[in-house]
Amino acid sequence: MLSVKNVSCGYGGSPVVQEMSFSVRAGEILGILGPNGCGKTTLLKALSGLLPASGEILLCQKPIKGLSRLEIAKKAALVTQLSPVSFSYTVYETVEMGRYAHRSGLFPRTGERDRQIVLESLSRTGVSELRDRPVTTLSGGQLQRVFLARAFAQEPQIILLDEPTNHLDLGFQLSLMEDLRAWVKEKERCAVGVLHDINLALRFADRILLMDQGKAAALENAGNLDLSLIDKVYQAQIQDYMKTSLELWRSC
Amino acid sequence: MSERIGTRIKIAALLLFSLGSILLSVGVGSVFISPGDTAAILWDALFHTGLPASIDPIYPDLILSLRLPRVLMAFLTGAAMALGGTVMQSVLQNPLASPYGLGISSGAGLGAAAVMVMGLSSGAVGALLLPGVSLLSGLFTVILVMGICTRLDRSMNNTAIVLVGMVFSLFLNAVMSLLATASPQHAQRINLWQLGSFSMKEWHEVVILFCAVLLCFFIFLWNSDKLDILTFGEEQAASLGVSLKSSKWLLLCAVAAVTGTAVAFVGVIGFVDLIAPHIVRRFFGSSHKRVLPACALLGGSFLTLCDLLSRTLTPPREIPIGAITALLGAPFFLYLYFVGKRRETGC
Numbered sequence: 314m315l316s317v318k319n320v321s322c323g324y325g326g327s328p329v330v331q332e333m334s335f336s337v338r339a340g341e342i343l344g345i346l347g348p349n350g351c352g353k354t355t356l357l358k359a360l361s362g363l364l365p366a367s368g369e370i371l372l373c374q375k376p377i378k379g380l381s382r383l384e385i386a387k388k389a390a391l392v393t394q395l396s397p398v399s400f401s402y403t404v405y406e407t408v409e410m411g412r413y414a415h416r417s418g419l420f421p422r423t424g425e426r427d428r429q430i431v432l433e434s435l436s437r438t439g440v441s442e443l444r445d446r447p448v449t450t451l452s453g454g455q456l457q458r459v460f461l462a463r464a465f466a467q468e469p470q471i472i473l474l475d476e477p478t479n480h481l482d483l484g485f486q487l488s489l490m491e492d493l494r495a496w497v498k499e500k501e502r503c504a505v506g507v508l509h510d511i512n513l514a515l516r517f518a519d520r521i522l523l524m525d526q527g528k529a530a531a532l533e534n535a536g537n538l539d540l541s542l543i544d545k546v547y548q549a550q551i552q553d554y555m556k557t558s559l560e561l562w563r564s565c
Numbered sequence: 566m567s568e569r570i571g572t573r574i575k576i577a578a579l580l581l582f583s584l585g586s587i588l589l590s591v592g593v594g595s596v597f598i599s600p601g602d603t604a605a606i607l608w609d610a611l612f613h614t615g616l617p618a619s620i621d622p623i624y625p626d627l628i629l630s631l632r633l634p635r636v637l638m639a640f641l642t643g644a645a646m647a648l649g650g651t652v653m654q655s656v657l658q659n660p661l662a663s664p665y666g667l668g669i670s671s672g673a674g675l676g677a678a679a680v681m682v683m684g685l686s687s688g689a690v691g692a693l694l695l696p697g698v699s700l701l702s703g704l705f706t707v708i709l710v711m712g713i714c715t716r717l718d719r720s721m722n723n724t725a726i727v728l729v730g731m732v733f734s735l736f737l738n739a740v741m742s743l744l745a746t747a748s749p750q751h752a753q754r755i756n757l758w759q760l761g762s763f764s765m766k767e768w769h770e771v772v773i774l775f776c777a778v779l780l781c782f783f784i785f786l787w788n789s790d791k792l793d794i795l796t797f798g799e800e801q802a803a804s805l806g807v808s809l810k811s812s813k814w815l816l817l818c819a820v821a822a823v824t825g826t827a828v829a830f831v832g833v834i835g836f837v838d839l840i841a842p843h844i845v846r847r848f849f850g851s852s853h854k855r856v857l858p859a860c861a862l863l864g865g866s867f868l869t870l871c872d873l874l875s876r877t878l879t880p881p882r883e884i885p886i887g888a889i890t891a892l893l894g895a896p897f898f899l900y901l902y903f904v905g906k907r908r909e910t911g912c
Contacts, residue, residue, distance in 0.1 A: 361804055386806030393800055399660055400796040400851040410794050414806035421790070447850070467805065 322366035344518030386414035390464035411466030454485030647864020650838030667730035671737035676702025696829035703825030760885035789853035
């Protein structure tokens with residue numbers, strides 16, 4: 314569904330992401346891990362067509378360079394980090410915006426099918442009861458669920474996520490990732506998520522792309538990841554830290 | 566469903582309020598004409614049904630050639646500025662943005678001042694030249710501001726646009742003051758016009774502004790989905806399928822056109838563009854399908870009533886309209902903003 318070949322990109326000057334190649338299959342979640350500044354978010358921007366890149370990015374077999382914003386939006390949705398909202402749309406109106414790319418014609422109208430999809434997306438992330446609440450009154454966790462619902466309503470093949478669980482408490486983090494995983498598995502779609510939390514990535518991603526200074530340090534099934542590589546890339550004793558944490562939990 | 570009916574009732578109420586404020590403003594002045602008589606005169610002018618004998622034969626002329634153009638001009642200017650403000654705030658995702666803030670008003674103002682100083686503002690040439698030049702210089706300001714921002718930051722970052730716009734606005738105002746000082750014979754007119762005025766309005770000006778407002782209103786309404794999406798920021802808008810650059814250009818140019826035309830005829834008027842969208846969003850939510858029509862009506866009636874006050878409070882002298890809008894608008898806005906915020910957050 315997504316294929317990346319020799320992709321380099323950056324913001325002028327030397328490229329932040331260098332010669333990256335991988336592909337993501339239907340029904341798969343790819344988690345991208347790596348220390349701050351290693352190019353995770355830059356890579357995700359290139360995948361969503363927001364940043365020009367050299368090399369080849371194929372979205373459902375089509376080169377992303379030739380696609381308009383509208384065509385990309387029908388194939389790939391983006392969930393960004395939690396950001397504040399300043400205009401008071403209702404939850405329903407916000408999720409309905411996911412249908413924008415699918416409405417066609419000079420004077421597009423929202424039909425019954427659009428309505429059904431919006432309602433289904435709302436219930437998938439458990440925000441049906443909030444549908445008439447202004448988004449400005451929601452908590453961070455609720456807001457991020459609304460944005461995931463909007464991505465579902467977009468009916469994409471791929472959902473790209475940029476640290477979607479930042480600033481959320483653990484309960485919301487887990488339910489957000491569970492909703493995403495259920496969608497990917499049931500609908501045979503795929504997701505690529507830049508994740509901050511190594512535990513969350515190991516738990517919810519099928520494969521892990523470990524990045525180091527713009528390059529792939531490892532690309533492995535989540536179960537087969539060489540944990541010593543993580544210590545090396547993050548330049549910290551991550552394994553020790555995790556094991557100490559586990560012992561603390563056990564002794565509680 | 567019930568929400569949709571509620572919106573219709575609110576829009577209908579606003580429509581009645583607008584009509585009421587127009588009738589009232591047409592009737593009140595040095596001679597008072599009752600709203601009933603005013604309505605009868607307007608009805609007769611439209612459908613030639615004949616006038617009741619009780620109405621003074623001077624009144625129709627007074628209303629049709631003096632008061633009505635002025636009142637309609639005030640209403641249309643209010644609508645134009647309020648629409649411009651709404652679109653500006655959404656496109657730049659900044660609730661504090663306004664055509665005045667981006668330098669459009671000052672740019673259009675400077676263009677018009679230049680036409681005045683060159684002595685081309687009178688007669689039939691001036692009638693077309695003044696709005697034309699003013700519109701173009703408003704547009705030119707937008708292009709310049711956005712051009713500089715693109716140079717600074719390829720992604721047309723919105724904070725940069727607001728900042729550069731503010732700098733431009735101050736700079737252009739200074740140039741306008743210089744222009745006024747350099748040509749003393751025009752100084753009074755330029756100064757007066759910097760505060761805005763609806764006196765001595767002609768029918769052709771009303772017609773030109775009406776066309777501009779109507780055209781831009783439909784452009785905005787046609788793009789209301791995009792405007793909704795743009796409020797969530799550029800990355801999200803792009804990923805939902807909105808092509809950023811072309812949408813931004815179209816919308817901001819339309820804002821420049823509609824506010825530039827208004828500024829050309831009546832001078833620089835602030836505040837309506839900033840506050841009308843906020844008040845409307847408090848009562849109608851944020852969806853542009855509802856906000857745009859409501860904003861046009863509210864902005865229109867607000868400025869109509871402000872103009873009524875400006876000419877009736879201290880007769881025969883007029884208080885500059887800019888002073889009235891700010892005097893009324895500032896406290897009202899603060900009240901709404903803070904009381905509303907407190908109610909929303911519950912503290």
